[in-house]
Amino acid sequence: MTARPRVVVTRRLPAAVEERLSREFEAKLNRDDRPLEAAGLQQALRESDAVLCTVTDRLNAEVLSAEPLKARILSNFGVGFNHIDLAAAKSRGLVVTNTPEVLTEDTADDAIMLMLMVARRGGEGERHVRAGAWTGWRPTHMLGTKVSGKTLGLVGMGRIARAVARRAHGGFGMQVIFHDPVAPPPNVVSELGASPRGTLDDVFREADFVSLHCPATPETRHLVDARRLKLMKQGAFLINTARGDVVDEAALIAALADGTIAGAGLDVYEREPKVSPELLGLENVVLLPHLGSATRETREAMGYRALENLTAFFSGAQPRDRVV
Numbered sequence: 001m002t003a004r005p006r007v008v009v010t011r012r013l014p015a016a017v018e019e020r021l022s023r024e025f026e027a028k029l030n031r032d033d034r035p036l037e038a039a040g041l042q043q044a045l046r047e048s049d050a051v052l053c054t055v056t057d058r059l060n061a062e063v064l065s066a067e068p069l070k071a072r073i074l075s076n077f078g079v080g081f082n083h084i085d086l087a088a089a090k091s092r093g094l095v096v097t098n099t100p101e102v103l104t105e106d107t108a109d110d111a112i113m114l115m116l117m118v119a120r121r122g123g124e125g126e127r128h129v130r131a132g133a134w135t136g137w138r139p140t141h142m143l144g145t146k147v148s149g150k151t152l153g154l155v156g157m158g159r160i161a162r163a164v165a166r167r168a169h170g171g172f173g174m175q176v177i178f179h180d181p182v183a184p185p186p187n188v189v190s191e192l193g194a195s196p197r198g199t200l201d202d203v204f205r206e207a208d209f210v211s212l213h214c215p216a217t218p219e220t221r222h223l224v225d226a227r228r229l230k231l232m233k234q235g236a237f238l239i240n241t242a243r244g245d246v247v248d249e250a251a252l253i254a255a256l257a258d259g260t261i262a263g264a265g266l267d268v269y270e271r272e273p274k275v276s277p278e279l280l281g282l283e284n285v286v287l288l289p290h291l292g293s294a295t296r297e298t299r300e301a302m303g304y305r306a307l308e309n310l311t312a313f314f315s316g317a318q319p320r321d322r323v324v
């Protein structure tokens with residue numbers, strides 16, 4: 001019998017996924033669920049055939065320079081891979097895979113949840129009731145902003161943005177506008193009732209809600225800066241379920257504090273898991289702990305997808321979700 005490939009799993013995964021991993025591979029699980037940090041990741045690269053990693057693992061060029069390198073594949077649990085230096089991985093001969101598609105619907109739900117929460121003051125209202133401060137219904141109490149029929153501006157028009165557009169247009173009768181440097185097929189755009197804008201600035205100027213759906217790359221770092229925030233309508237809201245460093249968090253805090261924009265719904269942060277203390281003190285921002293894909297069903301699907309990529313790779317086939 002040939003030895004099963006050794007896989008180091010960097011974080012706790014849903015039990016059913018861990019069980020299957022342990023059946024099919026010589027899996028080293030992370031039962032304490034503590035992030036491995038640089039030294040632990042390097043150890044994993046030296047002792048395993050594969051590392052099943054995720055967004056909390058900073059796999060930069062230095063970490064990936066581990067010697068002697070034994071691992072041949074990084075199977076990422078998650079669709080985003082900005083935590084992996086792809087050029088360094090490629091130069092070390094490492095294959096990298098991710099888990100697209102399976103988390104599209106949940107992440108779109110998360111964006112809609114944030115949009116509703118911030119516009120209808122859901123977080124604030126919940127804190128109000130829990131604090132015992134509610135004195136009863138009255139016509140002028142805690143008035144929010146209507147969502148139905150408004151204009152939603154999407155930054156990017158990939159899978160998740162399209163799922164948000166379907167919900168917003170079909171469910172809330174919103175007009176959807178977007179900008180994406182890679183134009184989606186015209187039939188997709190018309191099915192969604194969406195209309196493109198020539199520049200991102202146009203989207204920021206026209207939308208009542210701007211929702212971010214672009215990857216984190218050097219080009220998109222601080223794409224939402226003080227200048228773009230000033231382009232937004234005073235009553236507009238920013239929603240971020242993409243990646244924290246797409247937004248200049250200091251500029252956002254200033255815009256929320258001085259009323260440049262009405263509010264923001266954030267699932268991701270520039271220095272995650274650190275959240276700027278100034279955000280914690282603002283009522284017009286809803287703060288969630290990177291929950292985009294956080295349902296039992298989806299986290300299992302992500303795990304199986306990461307596992308399938310490993311199985312394909314070690315059987316000599318091309319993994320379905322190969323990134324490099």
Ligand code: DGY
Binds near residue numbers: 055078
């Ligand atoms: C993803 O899949 O990229 C999510 O943000 C979780 O990491």
